[in-house]
Every structure is written in C-alpha cells, then in structure tokens.
Amino acid sequence: MRLRRPLSILLGILGAGLLQPPSRRPRPVQKRGRRRWRTPAALYALISHPLPRALLGWDLVRRDVRWVPVAPGTRCVEVGSGGAFYTARLARHLGRGGLLVALDPEPAGVPKAVRRRLRGRPAARVAPLGGDGQRLPLADESVDVLFYGYSLEEMPDPPGALGEAHRVLRPGGHLVLFLWRPVMRGRRRIATEAIAAALFEAQSVRRGPQNIRARYRKPARPAVPAQSPEAEKAGTAWATPF
Ligand SMILES: C[S@@+](CC[C@H](N)C(=O)[O-])C[C@H]1O[C@@H](n2cnc3c(N)ncnc32)[C@H](O)[C@@H]1O
Numbered sequence: 321m322r323l324r325r326p327l328s329i330l331l332g333i334l335g336a337g338l339l340q341p342p343s344r345r346p347r348p349v350q351k352r353g354r355r356r357w358r359t360p361a362a363l364y365a366l367i368s369h370p371l372p373r374a375l376l377g378w379d380l381v382r383r384d385v386r387w388v389p390v391a392p393g394t395r396c397v398e399v400g401s402g403g404a405f406y407t408a409r410l411a412r413h414l415g416r417g418g419l420l421v422a423l424d425p426e427p428a429g430v431p432k433a434v435r436r437r438l439r440g441r442p443a444a445r446v447a448p449l450g451g452d453g454q455r456l457p458l459a460d461e462s463v464d465v466l467f468y469g470y471s472l473e474e475m476p477d478p479p480g481a482l483g484e485a486h487r488v489l490r491p492g493g494h495l496v497l498f499l500w501r502p503v504m505r506g507r508r509r510i511a512t513e514a515i516a517a518a519l520f521e522a523q524s525v526r527r528g529p530q531n532i533r534a535r536y537r538k539p540a541r542p543a544v545p546a547q548s549p550e551a552e553k554a555g556t557a558w559a560t561p562f
Contacts, residue, residue: 373405379531381406384469385413387496387524387535394464396444397421397488399453399481400471408437410467411444418444421458423451454481458488467496472512473504479515486519486538495520495536502530 373379385406388396394414401407401422411420411434422430427448434446451457453468453475466485475481485495497516504512513532516522520536 370405379405381409384498384533385409387498387533388413388465388467389494389535390414390418391464392417394418394444395421395462396465396467397423397449397456397458397463398467398469399423399456399485400468400474401448402426402471404431404434406467406469407431407446408434408443411438411446412441414444416442416444420444420446421449422446423449423453423456425450425452454484456484456488460487461490461493463488463493464490465494465496469498470500470503472497473500478504478508478512482512482515482519489538491538492540493538494523495538497532497534497536499532499534500530501532504532 370379370381388410390413396410396414396418398407398410398420402424404422407420407422407430411418414420427450429448430446438446449457453471454477466489472478472481482495489495495516499509499512501509509532516534516536520538523535523537525532525534
C-alpha cells in the first residue's frame with residue numbers, strides 16, 4: 321500500500337499525457353477566449369474500458385456509484401452520459417422504481433451494452449435525453465440527484481452549468497461531481513469548486529492525484545414563516561444564488 325500513491329501519481333502523469341491533444345492535431349475549439357476540450361470520439365472506446373479506467377483514475381464502477389444517494393423512486397440525471405461507463409451500474413444502483421435520465425448533447429439511445437447488462441436485472445428505467453448541461457431541458461426543482469462523471473470539465477462554462485444544476489435540483493437534492501484533474505485545471509477548477517461550495521453544502525469531497533470526487537447537497541428551503549423579515553431575506557438569497 322506504500323507504493324499506491326507514487327504509482328497513482330505515475331499513472332496520473334501517463335493519463336494526463338494520454339488525454340492531452342498531440343500538438344500536431346488541431347487545437348481544441350476556442351470559445352469566448354477560452355480553450356474548450358472535447359474528448360475525441362476515438363478515445364471513448366479506450367477510456368470507457370474498465371481496465372484503463374481502473375488504472376488511470378481508480379475508477380471502480382461498483383464503488384463509484386455509491387456516491388449517489390438512493391431512496392425509493394429516485395429521479396437521477398446522468399449529465400454527459402456519452403461513454404456510458406456508469407449508466408448500467410447507476411441504473412442498477414437506483415433500483416426498480418427509480419428513473420435514470422441519460423443526458424448528452426449527442427444521445428445515441430440506450431446503448432446496446434447497457435441494455436445487455438440490465439436484461440433481467442432489477443434496475444431503474446433508463447431514458448436517453450438530448451441536451452446541453454449548460455441549459456438543462458428540465459423543470460425547476462424536478463430532480464433528486466445530478467451525476468456528472470467527468471463531463472462538467474468538457475463544458476465551456478462549468479460555473480454556469482452549476483447554476484443550472486442548482487435550478488433543476490429539488491431542495492435537499494444531491495449533486496455528485498467527478499472531475500478529471502488533467503482536464504479541469506488551475507483557475508477554472510478553483511472557480512468551479514468555489515461556485516459549487518457557494519451554491520451547495522459539501523457533504524463529502526475526496527481528492528486523488530487524478531480525480532476529485534464530491535457530493536454536495538442543495539440546502540432545503542429555510543423553515544421560517546412566510547411574512548417574517550427572515551423569510552424575506554431567505555427568499556432573496558434563494559432567488560440570487562451568485
Ligand atoms: C469524458 S466523457 C464522459 C462520459 C461518461 N460520463 C463516462 O464516464 O464514460 C464527457 C461527456 O460529456 C459530454 N458533454 C460534453 N459537453 C457537454 C455539455 N455541454 N452538456 C452535456 N454533456 C456534455 C460528452 O458528450 C461526453 O459524453
């Protein structure tokens with residue numbers, strides 16, 4: 321176990337190298353003066369395979385989905401479900417009676433592999449949905465859990481996307497964030513984490529050499545009488561999250 325950290329750092333460096341675009345390839349698209357990362361489609365097959373994911377990011381799907389709190393009938397949205405690395409296991413974790421919306425800008429239905437893994441097993445219903453994580457096609461306060469498995473870092477404006485997360489989560493709902501450090505770096509990561517901490521209550525945060533895993537909770541509405549000055553204050557704070 322003494323070797324685990326240096327080994328982990330070494331794998332992190334290799335992982336970062338793997339995910340950096342080679343210099344002879346076209347640079348990522350510039351958006352509003354900021355570089356925008358998109359994982360090349362060809363990399364999905366590789367990074368969605370359990371072996372490299374376990375080696376590079378200590379991603380163990382069965383363990384990772386336990387970050388998602390479950391109650392009967394939980395409505396969970398997997399934002400950026402593309403590689404479907406987590407989808408089947410999340411559906412099983414949520415269990416019968418739950419709903420898992422698999423949202424991606426380019427949804428391809430429920431992938432065959434996911435359907436195969438779920439066949440005959442108790443699991444939540446999986447509903448694919450096309451949409452942008454920065455403008456979620458979901459009603460206010462309609463979701464129990466939002467899960468981002470290394471997808472927030474691909475959005476041009478992660479703090480703005482967290483504002484959307486706050487809008488669609490019900491009070492008391494949970495936000496589960498997995499961030500991949502090589503792609504989410506420097507001031508961008510600091511700003512993202514600062515907004516997450518301002519909008520939500522941090523419940524658990526684990527920082528590894530390559531990954532940050534965190535679970536936040538949207539504060540429940542304050543239980544104060546509607547007409548009191550406290551209620552007015554709380555109401556204003558609620559309406560202006562930033
Ligand atoms: C590195 S992949 C991770 C996919 C999957 N969660 C996994 O772990 O295999 C990032 C995902 O984020 C999605 N994504 C990128 N920009 C997005 C956006 N603006 N809104 C929602 N998803 C987005 C991509 O389509 C892709 O599926």
